[in-house]
Amino acid sequence: MIKLENLHKNFGKLEVLKGISTNIQDGEVVAIIGPSGSGKSTLLRCINLLEVPTDGRIMINGQDITDKGTNIMKVRQDVGMVFQHFHLFPHKTVLQNLTYAPMKVKGVSKSEAEKTGLELLEKVGLSAKAYEYPNRLSGGQKQRVAIARALAMNPDVMLFDEPTSALDPEMVKEVLDVMKNLAHTGMTMAIVTHEMGFAREVADRVLFLDGGVLVEDSSPKEFFSKPKSERARDFLQKML
């Protein structure tokens, strides 16, 4: 359903993505891994056009989102995103964080949005925090709220940009558990992560990026047991 064709991204003279091509199928969970600076976050941010590709095409459900005539806002409504640093709205309560976009963008009624919001909070185990402000939550709780906020828009795809990198170690598991549950519901997910154990267990496919190039595109089993490239072997040795 997501099709990347020869994707390029430059920041000034710096070439961050040097022609990435791959597909992500419906319901597939793809882990994007690689050393820092390899372009994995940029790749993810291109999929909801937070970064505009310099060249190449991105097709979502057959629609070319890099086309000039595309309504970017409409695309983003169907592509949820979770950030490393959560970016919850600090002046809104947890529930308001969840209801804001559906009400504003999709015109969902307040009662409906709150009903959905509370259901989602229950799914991420945070019903008790619905009327708190985000600053009263721990990092792990904030990230679970951020996941619920993205889900409140009922997206077709979820993008995760290093969702556990800013968390204290003891909070990583609660977020990964929520993501695991989400993967089991059949959600299409693309996850930039350094959690190798999680990638191996949950992902259907691993993309290994290095220097803006897609070096490996394989199953986790294959990737973690016998990586094809020298660079992936190097990387895994340092990680594990």
Next chain:
Amino acid sequence: MNLDFQQFIPSLPYILKGIGVTLQIVFMAGILGFVLGIILSFFKISRFKLLGWIADAYTSVFRGTPLVLQLMLIYYGSPQLIGYKIDPSTAAVLSFGLNSAAYISEIIRAGILAVDKGQSEAAMALGVPYRPAMMDIILPQAMKNILPALMNEFITLTKESAIVTVIGVTDVMRRAYIVGGEKFSYFEPILIAGLIYYIMVMILTVLGKGIERRMRRSD
């Protein structure tokens, strides 16, 4: 030093009436400055370079020349500009409003830019268009940075409004001066005026602190 406040007691109501005049000018100029300041600050953060350039030029001129000069320019220049002399208090509101717009636009611009970039990205990622994202997400957070500085600007405006004396508006300052002239004793009435300004500023300060506290509730 022989201070005789007694003789000024009958003139007190006259001086105190100036508070209304002062407040009216400050209030109207504050609103004008705030509205214009918002518009200018949006010019400054706009993608359209020309708008930014206009707003920067505006700020540069109004910050680069004395306020009293701007006041006199508008008051005495009006007959040549629009064919008739405008009311002194109108001239005061105009010049103070235009002047503080320059400062307020800088305050708001800085306040908006100080909001974490992740906030607008999060709004964008949810498909929220620019305008509602600005109104509902960025500005409410920017207000926390903006408000204390804005309160300062209004305090400055309250004090600086005393210069309307030079074009004959009967504000607190002017009235104190007139009363002094009647009794051939300026020291006491001007001290009284000073006390009045100080109390007004203190009230504004307390008000500002209160609003600031309210805004910090979610921190």
